[in-house]
Amino acid sequence: MKLLDTIISVILITQNDEDIIQERIKEINKELKKLHASYEIVIVDNNSTDQTVEKLHSLHKTVPHTRMLVLSKEYDTEIALTAGLDNCVGDYVILFNIYTDPPEVVPTIISRLLENYDIVIGESKYDIIKRSFLSKIFLKVIEKLSTHALSYRTNYLTALSRKAINSIIRTRRKSRNFNYIHYLIGYKKSVLVYKPIKKFYYKLKKENFFELFFAVTDIIISNSFRPIRMLTFLGMAASLFFLLYVFFITLLAIFFDTRVAPQGWISLATVLGSMFFLLFSLLTLISEYLIRVLNEARNEPFYFIADEIDRSIILPKKNRRNIA
Structure with missing residues (x-):
């Protein structure tokens, strides 16, 4: 593997990991040394409330090519990873989950990236989180309906080239x-x-169906127009069917003197209730899109950094390796 004059950045997220963080970083550092390239380990602390940050401060003395960004509050995993991507300097970057990813995968995924790929996505051999039957069915349906082959993954092991990194951070x-x-x-x-490690599964956040439902729904609404198009089509189809039904019974009444119109308020309430349900569902979905449009229109940073340890000074084509 030719990595001369190459910088590798490994980005990982911590949150209340004082019991495992030093062990995990030393394991990653050991694998990175084998690559004989310049590298940095970018640690994004997602507002830990234990001694994680203090542990990282002391670790920096023995593993000098570590950098730390301490976020001002807890953010979503994707935002924390974005903070790492914004601040890393690597020609190649690995998004690494300290709870599931084995350090041995680092050279393997970099090797795959060097086979003329810009993105290498790590896929676990088996489910990391055991989901209920209902959750599995829901995800299967969503994957089929998604416009961009949505795959909701607990792990986020990914390797990126600099070209892909620049494109991702430009997508604001x-x-x-x-x-x-x-x-x-x-x-x-x-x-x-790859085969994930199970040793630290206890650190993973528990997931129930409702949390999964709202998370996936938010992703779909934020990134696809298909829901509003489907609901609009359904509303139009129901309205057309109702109009054809009214037209049909009117023809029967005029030409054949046959009255088949539904009697009583139950039939009328059923029809009107169905129509109003579709109408308000559509209005609800439109309001969700408007909320997201307003959110995107706000010129606000994705995140705020409360503290930073050792801003990187790695420069390409230096005659030294493993520098911070």
Whole structure:
């Protein structure tokens, strides 16, 4: 693997990981040393409330090519990863999950990236989080309906070339679903199947169906026009059917003196209730789109950094390796 005059950045997120953070970074550092390239480990702390930051301060003395960004508050995982991408300097970048990803995957995924790919997505051999049958069915339906082959993943192991990184950080939309952004930029990508480690599964956040439903719905509404188009089509189809029904019974009444119009308020209430349900569903969806349009229109930063340790001074083509 030829990595001369190349810088590799590994970005990872921490949040209340004082019990594992030093062990994990030392393991990653050990694998990076084998590559014989300049590298940095960019640690984005997502507003830890324990001793994680203090542990990282002390670790920096023994692993000098680590950098840390401390976010001012807790952000979504995608925003925290964006903070790392905005501040890394690598020619190649790995998004690394310290709870699931084995350090041994680092040289493997970099090797795949060097096979003329811009994006390499890590895919777990098995489900990292056990989901209910209902959740699995819901995700299957969403994947089929999605306009960009949505795949809702718990892990986010990904390797990126500098070209892909620059394109991603130029995409300044508030909804930072990386699966959609990869689809949007359209660069050549590959999938690397790997075996995750189970040792730190206890650190993963629990997930129930309702949390999954709202998270995936937000991704779909933020990145696709298909929901509003489908609901609009359904409303138009129901309205047309109702008009044809009225036209049909009117013809029967005029030409055949046959009255088949529904009797009583139950039939009328059913028809009107269905129509109003579709109408207000459409209005609700429109309001969700308007909220997102207003959110995107605000010229606000994605995140705020409360503290930063050792801003990178790596420069390409220096005659030294493993520098900070």
